[in-house]
Amino acid sequence: MLVVLKKQADASALDELIRELDRFGFKAHVSQGVETTLVGAVGKGPTPEIMEHFRALPYVAEVIRISKPYKLASLEVHPLPTVLRFPTGATGGGHFLVAAGPCGVESREQTLTAARYVKKHGGRMLRGGAYKPRTSPYSFQGLGEEGLKILAEARRETGLPVVTEVTSPHLVEPVAEYADVLQIGARNAQNFALLKEVGRSGKPVLLKRGMSMTLEEFLMSAEYVLSEGNDQVILVERGIRTFEKATRFTLDVSAVPVLKGWTHLPVWVDPSHAAGKREYVTPLALAGIAAGADGLIVETHPRPEEARSDAAQQLNEEEFAEFMSRVKALLPAVGKALDAAALR
Ligand code: PEP
Ligand code: MN
16 A cells, blocks of 8 residues: 655654554555655555554555555556666666667677777667576576676776676676676566565666566566665566567567556666667667657677677677667657766
């Protein structure tokens, strides 16, 4: 349920409410607005009697049942958009960010080259997998810790924060030592042990939608992270499985406005994994922006033809520069711009 405090309620009233919620077995999540204080009370479904009890408290204006199965992710509990801020820019609430880089970290030279031109063309976060969740056990699995060190070096040099995938609960701690944002891949989007662990890490989480997940299931996965006390989650639509074979997956463009109507969390689009072919990456990214996305994550490699994973969908520098100029041209039409935050 959601408890709305009266405008004149002070800090001691809020403390008292939190204690009272605790007594009834609810965990309180406070959103302090300019005018009103909302307290999301998460626990076992409140009975009408319990709701009546809280409604009768002198400092309570209203008690509302949260109708959705996801609570902390819902706009009902948190009506203002969540904004995630990084040294290079922000996402959510009108802020727009592009994360770009190779599918996998393959070498120091490859990653540093990509990081330099990503920054030059307006990318504000560096992506790159050090642990790759590959469909085949015989495919390139990533450089592991060596890859994390290369990403950290690229961050030191360019100032770009780093997003990289974590594939297993026991890797959360070591990956969090190097990464600024922990990525949960589509194949792990319902790995609940992993979601809880990244929730406890305190690091921002970039959560990909599973390829066969409904949007409600997607938000329930985000809820696992939020329920551990971590409210910094970016949702990424990266294409779902359909019968169509012309693209690798089918970008579910409607996921963007639907999610924006259900949740306060930033919603991004990954056109690379949806398309699977480089010629479709830019149009899908533009469709995502037009639909209301708060950011993009896109793959680029200095020499895509030599890439050890996802070669067909990675843009080279020239293509990435063109991609960025199309993105920059469209953003003002939706009232957004690339954050101009200064880079080191
Ligand atoms: C990736 O971003 O490198 C990746 C593996 O994506 P996904 O989990 O969406 O397939
Ligand atoms: Mn990839």
